[in-house]
Amino acid sequence: MAYKILVSDDVSEKGVALLREHFDVDVKVNMTPEQLTGCIGDYDALVTRSQTKVTKEIIAAASKLKVIGRAGVGVDNIDIPAATARGIVVLNAPEGNTIAATEHTIALMMSMTRHIPQAHQSMQEGKWDRKSFDGIQVQGKTLGIIGVGRIGSRVARRMQAMEMTTIGYDPYISEERGRQVGVELVDFDTLLKRSDYITIHTPLTSETRQMLNAAAIAKMKDGVRLVNCARGGCMDPQAIADGLKSGKIAGAAIDVYPNEPLKKEDNPFLGLPNVVQTPHLGASTVEAQIGVAVDVAYGVIDALEGRPVMTAVNMAPIPKSVATVIAPYFKLAERMGTLGIYLADAPITAVEVEYTGDLADTETQALTTAFLKGLLDPILQDTVNFVNAPGIAKKRNIHVKESRSHQTGYFTTAITAKLTTAKNEHRLVGTLFDGKEAKIVEIDGYRVDFKPEGYLLLAPHIDQPNMIGQIATVLGKAGININGMQVGSGKAGRGTNIMAIAVGDDIPNDIMLQLRGIQGILDVKLINCED
Numbered sequence: 001m002a003y004k005i006l007v008s009d010d011v012s013e014k015g016v017a018l019l020r021e022h023f024d025v026d027v028k029v030n031m032t033p034e035q036l037t038g039c040i041g042d043y044d045a046l047v048t049r050s051q052t053k054v055t056k057e058i059i060a061a062a063s064k065l066k067v068i069g070r071a072g073v074g075v076d077n078i079d080i081p082a083a084t085a086r087g088i089v090v091l092n093a094p095e096g097n098t099i100a101a102t103e104h105t106i107a108l109m110m111s112m113t114r115h116i117p118q119a120h121q122s123m124q125e126g127k128w129d130r131k132s133f134d135g136i137q138v139q140g141k142t143l144g145i146i147g148v149g150r151i152g153s154r155v156a157r158r159m160q161a162m163e164m165t166t167i168g169y170d171p172y173i174s175e176e177r178g179r180q181v182g183v184e185l186v187d188f189d190t191l192l193k194r195s196d197y198i199t200i201h202t203p204l205t206s207e208t209r210q211m212l213n214a215a216a217i218a219k220m221k222d223g224v225r226l227v228n229c230a231r232g233g234c235m236d237p238q239a240i241a242d243g244l245k246s247g248k249i250a251g252a253a254i255d256v257y258p259n260e261p262l263k264k265e266d267n268p269f270l271g272l273p274n275v276v277q278t279p280h281l282g283a284s285t286v287e288a289q290i291g292v293a294v295d296v297a298y299g300v301i302d303a304l305e306g307r308p309v310m311t312a313v314n315m316a317p318i319p320k321s322v323a324t325v326i327a328p329y330f331k332l333a334e335r336m337g338t339l340g341i342y343l344a345d346a347p348i349t350a351v352e353v354e355y356t357g358d359l360a361d362t363e364t365q366a367l368t369t370a371f372l373k374g375l376l377d378p379i380l381q382d383t384v385n386f387v388n389a390p391g392i393a394k395k396r397n398i399h400v401k402e403s404r405s406h407q408t409g410y411f412t413t414a415i416t417a418k419l420t421t422a423k424n425e426h427r428l429v430g431t432l433f434d435g436k437e438a439k440i441v442e443i444d445g446y447r448v449d450f451k452p453e454g455y456l457l458l459a460p461h462i463d464q465p466n467m468i469g470q471i472a473t474v475l476g477k478a479g480i481n482i483n484g485m486q487v488g489s490g491k492a493g494r495g496t497n498i499m500a501i502a503v504g505d506d507i508p509n510d511i512m513l514q515l516r517g518i519q520g521i522l523d524v525k526l527i528n529c530e531d
């Protein structure tokens with residue numbers, strides 16, 4: 001059955017069309033919270049911009065929901081803890097509108113500085129007024145940037161070209177990063193004191209809520225100019241309006257508001273001459289709207305088709321440089337987890353995953369998550385994903401350890417998983433051949449060589465003649481095709497061995513019983529490694 005997607009805000013048709021190629025898509029914009037709560041139970045994914053408020057009540061009614069995709073960067077309209085608790089992937093499209101928001105910030109800053117909207121309005125009224133609109137030059141002035149991330153750093157670069165001095169407050173970036181983008185990092189109070197212009201580019205968090213408030217304004221230079229193209233909640237609008245009225249603030253340019261859409265009666269800037277206001281237009285360019293819609297569509301497709309999502313916000317983000325190295329290993333790690341759960345002969349108490357070779361120098365946490373997803377999926381049936389797998393493992397008291405090593409074994413780049421159960425220890429090694437073909441190369445000390453795909457039979461057995469023949473006879477009689485067969489090697493004299501058989505299809509229970517009844521067969525597990 002095709003997944004059903006609800007698009008609840010105005011999202012570019014390019015992204016919607018991409019989703020339609022894979023799923024059934026309904027576009028229903030401007031719904032009331034009650035209407036959304038009433039229909040959300042039918043959908044597997046929800047795609048929004050900032051208008052839809054995805055509250056915990058809506059999430060509670062979303063019984064089938066697996067993904068919430070936000071066409072844009074800010075996810076403050078989504079109750080992320082509630083979504084995470086339900087294992088719903090929340091993803092955004094953080095890069096598609098960066099340039100649009102950067103350029104809008106600069107457009108606002110320059111309009112405010114040179115009173116362009118006011119002068120335009122005066123011309124529209126038939127006047128020729130050259131006295132009321134004197135501005136200042138930005139050249140030589142100091143621009144204080146709060147939040148030197150994607151947008152903040154680009155604003156810095158562009159305003160450096162206008163010969164402004166750029167300083168920044170961002171406790172989460174390094175001095176080195178500051179140097180790379182030409183921003184001298186300072187503490188918050190120093191930024192407030194030194195800046196002629198202050199522009200904010202942080203997300204809305206408990207730390208940044210009302211960051212631009214009366215106390216902060218009091219520490220600013222007299223005649224400071226402010227820009228907010230980030231989130232309305234980062235400022236106290238009334239405090240800014242008071243500062244504009246008193247002359248402490250010479251100008252303000254505002255694109256975002258604590259409650260949107262902003263009602264006329266809630267707008268403290270109404271009638272003030274030294275303000276430029278836009279109705280949350282930072283991302284409103286053709287390029288940005290297509291960019292975020294297409295990015296979010298790809299994210300939703302990845303999430304629903306079981307691939308890890310690079311832009312998920314409620315799981316560890318994966319930087320592009322890391323993704324390039326680890327992406328080819330995702331399927332392998334997940335399949336190794338699936339084989340692991342079938343190998344285990346008692347509840348698993350600990351998992352240790354070691355990465356060697358190319359994987360030794362990169363972040364591998366996402367691969368361990370993929371391993372855990374593969375491990376837990378067969379026992380929890382479709383309720384495990386890349387968001388909740390580590391949490392579920394913890395709840396089940398599975399101790400997870402990850403390590404990386406430059407010491408290589410037979411294969412230079414490999415993933416080795418050790419599973420400890422109450423009874424035993426198991427070991428699995430997997431690698432990629434030619435950088436793309438996932439193979440299992442060792443199980444419990446036996447050298448093997450098979451692809452973890454389709455349906456696999458894993459059969460530990462006594463090392464004696466005719467084991468293969470007997471299994472093949474039972475399968476042949478049942479009309480089950482054998483696509484490949486591997487007997488382990490490298491453990492001569494141990495008295496036991498393991499067989500991995502790739503079969504075309506699921507195997508009925510009675511045939512499994514017959515296989516288990518073969519003399520010398522210690523166990524037979526049927527493992528579903530289908531996509």
Ligand code: NAD
Pocket residue numbers: 073074075094097098101146147148149150151152169170171172173201202203204205207208229230231255256280281282283284
């Ligand atoms: P980003 O995550 O790339 O950058 C945010 C930066 O803020 C990071 O460097 C982070 O370290 C810093 N930061 C976080 N907490 C901080 C704190 N307490 N003090 C100082 N710095 C802090 O985000 P971005 O893509 O640059 O977006 C920035 C903001 O712009 C977000 O709020 C986003 O929602 C908003 N945005 C608005 C529009 C619009 O239409 N107006 C469009 C796009 C983005």
Ligand code: MLT
Pocket residue numbers: 049050071072073074075097282283
């Ligand atoms: C964003 O967070 O991406 C912007 O505010 C734009 C939008 O809300 O669409």
